[in-house]
Structure formats: structure tokens, C-alpha cells
Amino acid sequence: FSQKKLSKLFLWLSVGINIGFLAYFKYADFFIENFNAATGLSVPLLRIALPIGISFYTFQILSYTVDVYRKDVPAQKNIINLAAYVTMFPQLIAGPIVRYSHIAKELENRNINVENFAKGMRRFILGLGKKILIANTLGELCDIFKQSDDKSVLFYWLYAVAFMLHVYFDFSGYSDMAIGLGRIFGFNFWENFNYPFISKSATEFWRRWHMSLGTWFRDYVYIPMGGNRVSKPKWFFNIFVVWFLTGFWHGAAWTFIVWGLYFAIFLISEKLLYLKYLEKSKVLSRVYLLVVVGISFVIFNATDMKEAVSYIGGMFGVGGVPLVSTEFFYYLKSFGVTLCIGLIGCTPIVKKTVEKIKEKSIGGKIIAVIEPIFLIALLIVMTAYLVDGSFNPFLYFRF
Numbered sequence: 001f002s003q004k005k006l007s008k009l010f011l012w013l014s015v016g017i018n019i020g021f022l023a024y025f026k027y028a029d030f031f032i033e034n035f036n037a038a039t040g041l042s043v044p045l046l047r048i049a050l051p052i053g054i055s056f057y058t059f060q061i062l063s064y065t066v067d068v069y070r071k072d073v074p075a076q077k078n079i080i081n082l083a084a085y086v087t088m089f090p091q092l093i094a095g096p097i098v099r100y101s102h103i104a105k106e107l108e109n110r111n112i113n114v115e116n117f118a119k120g121m122r123r124f125i126l127g128l129g130k131k132i133l134i135a136n137t138l139g140e141l142c143d144i145f146k147q148s149d150d151k152s153v154l155f156y157w158l159y160a161v162a163f164m165l166h167v168y169f170d171f172s173g174y175s176d177m178a179i180g181l182g183r184i185f186g187f188n189f190w191e192n193f194n195y196p197f198i199s200k201s202a203t204e205f206w207r208r209w210h211m212s213l214g215t216w217f218r219d220y221v222y223i224p225m226g227g228n229r230v231s232k233p234k235w236f237f238n239i240f241v242v243w244f245l246t247g248f249w250h251g252a253a254w255t256f257i258v259w260g261l262y263f264a265i266f267l268i269s270e271k272l273l274y275l276k277y278l279e280k281s282k283v284l285s286r287v288y289l290l291v292v293v294g295i296s297f298v299i300f301n302a303t304d305m306k307e308a309v310s311y312i313g314g315m316f317g318v319g320g321v322p323l324v325s326t327e328f329f330y331y332l333k334s335f336g337v338t339l340c341i342g343l344i345g346c347t348p349i350v351k352k353t354v355e356k357i358k359e360k361s362i363g364g365k366i367i368a369v370i371e372p373i374f375l376i377a378l379l380i381v382m383t384a385y386l387v388d389g390s391f392n393p394f395l396y397f398r399f
Contacts, residue, residue, distance in 0.1 A: 127176025
């Protein structure tokens, strides 16, 4: 074997083994269920417990292997440093997906100091606040809706918005906590979210949402397949493959696959037909994004496609669903404050306001005094919630 052939052999061995483990633990029962449905056989399910975070650390290992093969990064010869990268606990179980190249220097020489500790703690506390005070509360509203017998068109839309914000604050909250913990230990993880709900299109939304996953598929699947520098039919194929895999990565269910392909259709449609019109109108683009993303998360959270279709129909009054209901007004009032906080918090309004205040000398001094007090108070409130509340894991732990 030449050196090049040997390198390629080890690459494919690594890819095969890691994908094999992921397929076995996460997708085996899905394939068996569909095989049984197609053939009429009754092959018993394996019912394997899913290792927490397997989708995330598998992708980290794959990216390292491919980067070494491409000679984008040198192979890490220190087993301790390599193990630290693969098993780094802050983001191990729910991201962001960290590239080896992002932290290679920090594995060798980290800067652990008071400034990094303070910034890391601030980010961690704010992330925990997103999860406990906003995501968990909106999650309760989503659970209430699913059990309700008094659904209406507006209640369906309230559920769509609530679940959309629930996922955002749950997942971005964990990412903030992971980034904060990483900072405490001297690592600078890349951002995973960039205010996706201010986007003007689904295309822009996915440049701002779960950025570590989107760039992973771009660099290791989409571009190697030719990206958009191919014929139009091949480009269609590339987009559908990437989004099929994106959906399937999230879970072993047809709802996730349809969710991924749903976005593929809109990304292609925007590119070919109407993206330029969306970018010209703020009102049209915001309404469009709310509808497209709202429906997508209804599919994402459905137990099966039958429920997804039923819920989407309900959002548009199909089947005689009334426009309003008593429960809609009751729960809008009950959760209204949290919804408003969520809608404001998912935009950069607060961040930009604080930055403007800091630009003034007196404002900067006031913020320097108020911020630590606010963070300590927030931590105390969240501790009380944790002590008094029930176990409510992060949504992305199941992926």
C-alpha cells in the first residue's frame, strides 16, 4: 500500500465504524420497523438505549478524521489532548459541534484567567436562565395544547410560536452554557445561533440557526458533492441529500425526514423564484418566515405524520376548526408575559440597547454595577425553580 492508499483506508475505516455505531444505536429499530411494515414480517425490535449526545460527538470525530486526511490539520499525537477534544464535557451531549481546528491551539496552551472565568460564568447563567425561565415555561404551554380538547386556529398558531421559541431558548440556552463552561476552562467555542428569527428567508434562517450543524453538512457533504457549482438537476439532488441527512440526523422518524425535505423545497424555491422579493419587504419576509418556520416546527414536534398533517390543517381551519376558543384566550393571558419576553429575547434588541448604554461613560459604570447583581439574583431565582420543579431535560439530549 502507498501512503495515500493507506490514509484513505484508515479514513474509510474510521467513517464506517463511527457511522456504523450511530446507525446501530440510533437507527436500527427505525429500519426494522419500516422493514416489517414493507414485508409484513415481525422481526423483533432491538430496543437499544440511545447513548446521550452520540449524534454530536460522532460528527466531531468524523470532522477530525476528514480534516487530518485532507491535511487541513496535523494529526494530534498526544492521546490526552485527542481524548479531551472527543470527550469535552461542556458541549458533548448537545453541541455545539466543535471542529478540532477551532480549539487545536487551546488544547496545547489555554488561557485560564479571571476575565475568562467571569465572562464564562455570565454566559452560563444567561443560558441557564433561557432554559429554566423561558424554555421550560413555554414547554408547559405546548404540553397543555397537545392535551386540549378545545383547539382553534389561533390556538394552533399560539402552539406553533410557543414551540418555536421553546426549541430556540432550550437549545440556544444549552449552547450558551456550553460556550460559557468552555470559556471558563480556556476554550473559545464558536457560536451556534445568531438571532435566527430576524431572518428574511428560510435560507438566511439556516445560516443563523444551529450554525455548527449547518456548516458541518456544508463542508463535509454539500461541497464534496459539488455544492452549487454543478448542473441544476445535480444541485437539486445535492440539496435534497443534505436536507434528508439533516432531518435524519435529528431523529429516527419520518417526521424528521419530512421536516428536512420540507426545508429543502423552500431553499430551492427561494433560490430559483422569490428570494430577491423577500429581501425587499420586511413585512412580507417576517410573515413568510413565521409561517414557514412555524409549520416546520409543528412537523418537528409531531409524534407521527398523521398528527403533523392534522395540526397543519388546524392552523388553517381545515375540518371546521373554529377561529378562536376559550382556552386560547385563557392560555394567551396565562403565558403572555413569557411569550413577550421570548419574542423580545430572540432578537438583538436587548443586546444592542445594553451596548448603546455602555458607550456612554456613566452608562458603562451603571451596567458594571447592575449586571453582577442581576446575574446573582437570576441564579438564586433559577436555583429556587430547580429545587421546586420537576426534572426537565434539554430537548436536544435525545439527539
